[in-house]
Amino acid sequence: MRPEYCVTRNHIEVWQERVLPSGPERIRFGTVLRGSLLPILAWAGVACFVYFVYNPLMATVLGGLFALSFITGFVLRRRAKHSVCCSVCGAVGGVLDKSMAGF
Template structure:
């Protein structure tokens, strides 16, 4: 895969597509985060709820689940031949996208 085509909207799915520019253009990390504000807020809200209602250990377990999902997505993208930058963006966007699939 050519490096100039790796960081495009075709490879990085963001939950809220309205913030993405039209066509296949290079994305910045800010666009990935801005497009994923709702899933990020949901993850943080659930972590805060679990921390106060249950135990801080459960928050660590939830954070570990997020980290494992991110690492798996990163590894799969690197194995598919994507650049490290594209793999990081895609793994973050993928975890946030798939976690919001039920909503």
């Protein structure tokens, strides 16, 4: 994969596509987060609910699940020869995108 094409909309899916540039351009980590506000709020809401209703240990388990999903996505992207920046953005966008698949 050529480095100049690594961080493009073709490799990073975010939940709300309207925040992405119109063509295959480089996007930043902030754009991925801005496009994923609803999934971020949903994860934070569930974590807060679990923390207060059950206990902090369950919220830690939920955070660990998120971290495990992120690490898996990052490793898979690095093995596919993506750059580190592309791997981070893609892993975050992918975890948030796939976690909201049922909605």
